[in-house]
Amino acid sequence: MKKTLIKRILAAALCGLTAAAAAGCGSVKGSAIAFNENGEKKLSVVCTGFSEYDWTKNILGEKAADTELTYLLDNGVDMHSYQPTAADIAKISTCDVFVYVGGESQEWAEDALANSTCRPVRLLDVLEKNGSAKEEEIKEGMQAEEECEEEGAPEYDEHVWLTPGNAEIFVRAICDELAAADPAGKDVYTKAADDYIVQLDGLKADFTAELSACPNKTLIVADRFPFRYLADEYGLDYYAAFAGCSAETEASFETVAFLSQKLDETDAKTVFTLENSNGKIAAAVIANSKEKSAGTAALDSLQSVNSTQINNGASYISIMRKNLEALKTALK
Numbered sequence: 001m002k003k004t005l006i007k008r009i010l011a012a013a014l015c016g017l018t019a020a021a022a023a024g025c026g027s028v029k030g031s032a033i034a035f036n037e038n039g040e041k042k043l044s045v046v047c048t049g050f051s052e053y054d055w056t057k058n059i060l061g062e063k064a065a066d067t068e069l070t071y072l073l074d075n076g077v078d079m080h081s082y083q084p085t086a087a088d089i090a091k092i093s094t095c096d097v098f099v100y101v102g103g104e105s106q107e108w109a110e111d112a113l114a115n116s117t118c119r120p121v122r123l124l125d126v127l128e129k130n131g132s133a134k135e136e137e138i139k140e141g142m143q144a145e146e147e148c149e150e151e152g153a154p155e156y157d158e159h160v161w162l163t164p165g166n167a168e169i170f171v172r173a174i175c176d177e178l179a180a181a182d183p184a185g186k187d188v189y190t191k192a193a194d195d196y197i198v199q200l201d202g203l204k205a206d207f208t209a210e211l212s213a214c215p216n217k218t219l220i221v222a223d224r225f226p227f228r229y230l231a232d233e234y235g236l237d238y239y240a241a242f243a244g245c246s247a248e249t250e251a252s253f254e255t256v257a258f259l260s261q262k263l264d265e266t267d268a269k270t271v272f273t274l275e276n277s278n279g280k281i282a283a284a285v286i287a288n289s290k291e292k293s294a295g296t297a298a299l300d301s302l303q304s305v306n307s308t309q310i311n312n313g314a315s316y317i318s319i320m321r322k323n324l325e326a327l328k329t330a331l332k
């Protein structure tokens with residue numbers, strides 16, 4: 001279903017471009033082509049998610065003003081419900097570097113790339129080459145989705161950005177592609193990437209120190225669980241209502257009862273949700289527990305950061321630091 005839709009959007013986008021070109025129109029609506037003050041075409045970089053966008057912004061350093069950097073999901077739509085518009089497809093087909101995750105919720109990207117000459121950076125490929133991609137995990141107690149899973153090879157967990165160690169690997173990979181697309185900027189990108197990795201190293205060290213000092217290691221999550229990379233890297237265990245990409249929002253009685261039981265067994269004091277949760281499942285889990293005294297806290301999966309938050313200074317590092325604070329408070 002999705003593929004046909006994308007092909008139709010793509011065809012419409014390309015028709016639009018051709019028609020505009022034939023009409024001799026100078027500025028094509030939806031096109032990503034921007035020019036600097038010398039009339040040269042700016043380097044155009046398109047990122048799907050907030051993390052890729054924020055890393056790239058940091059790597060561009062003093063070349064940021066010479067670059068047209070686009071964050072596709074800037075209206076805060078969740079990565080799992082996003083569908084590209086014709087303008088988005090046009091942007092991808094005319095950009096120089098396209099940074100995307102390439103997991104199950106971004107299958108549309110392969111069709112968008114079919115007609116693009118850009119340099120793609122697919123984060124899952126980067127991790128796979130590195131040998132650190134992880135397959136999706138369905139854990140005890142997770143509510144299965146109604147829709148049957150497709151037969152075939154197991155899928156990789158797409159939420160690869162949620163650990164500072166992976167972020168460092170991606171920053172290097174994005175830096176290499178920017179330098180390949182714009183060799184004149186190589187020194188700037190390399191220097192800025194090095195500086196940014198020093199900051200990521202600091203974040204990584206704080207996660208290691210703070211979480212290893214926490215006596216409790218089990219997270220109770222009354223929501224989807226996209227934090228597998230983080231949990232594995234820092235030796236955390238977890239029980240969650242749904243898998244990371246699940247479209248389920250209503251928990252069954254069994255799911256709530258299972259999480260309440262785990263809350264009692266582990267003596268956890270906090271039930272986690274994701275950002276933007278209405279908190280209903282967490283409230284039900286606490287109401288069904290013996291003590292009924294646990295609190296709730298949100299972990300931000302960075303999947304729905306919008307332009308207002310960015311204007312207010314949200315960054316990958318600031319949001320991950322808030323996550324660390326929430327984990328530390330819950331697990332002490």
Ligand SMILES: [Zn+2]
Binds near residue numbers: 105158159226244
């Ligand atoms: Zn997902």
